[in-house]
Amino acid sequence: MGAEPATRGVLYVIACGAPAAADVHHLVPLAQAAGWQVHVVTTPMGERFVNVPELDRLTGDRVRSAYRMPGEPKGLPPADAVIVAPATFNTINKWAGGIADTFAVGLLCEVMGFGVPILAVPLLKAPLARHVAFARNVACLEEMGVRVLFDPDAPPESRMPSWERIMQELRSVVRERHSRE
Structure with missing residues (x-):
């Protein structure tokens, strides 16, 4: 197996309103080191958890959390892959149901239609994980080709995998998608 390419493409990192979003700035350099051009999108609540100025600096682009207004230029290049981490109960349920009431969920619904590899990493409390x-x-998203990295039986402090583990899983998702093409 050869070395990874210098440029992997455009990666959207979508962060939702959960405590782990406060550390998403650790994921950006890992993705960049793997050759990804990273663009960060948050849900409205997720924006409250992340360090927007730090993410702007790291990516060289602004963090987006709202739909653009008519007449504003399109700002995101097409995605080659997406990581949704942390993905909340609300985002998973709205996304699977096609309820695009936030820019982040609307974007997820749209990129699925293009066949973009997507890795979702839910982070939620055990009682919510048990909700039917x-x-x-989750099963619906998996049927639609989304890889979901979630262990409902993991202890609360271990439910969110490391950013390194998430990047490993992304490599696997992208490799599998490209092998099917």
């Missing part, structure tokens, strides 16, 4: 809608919607 969550399990059904």
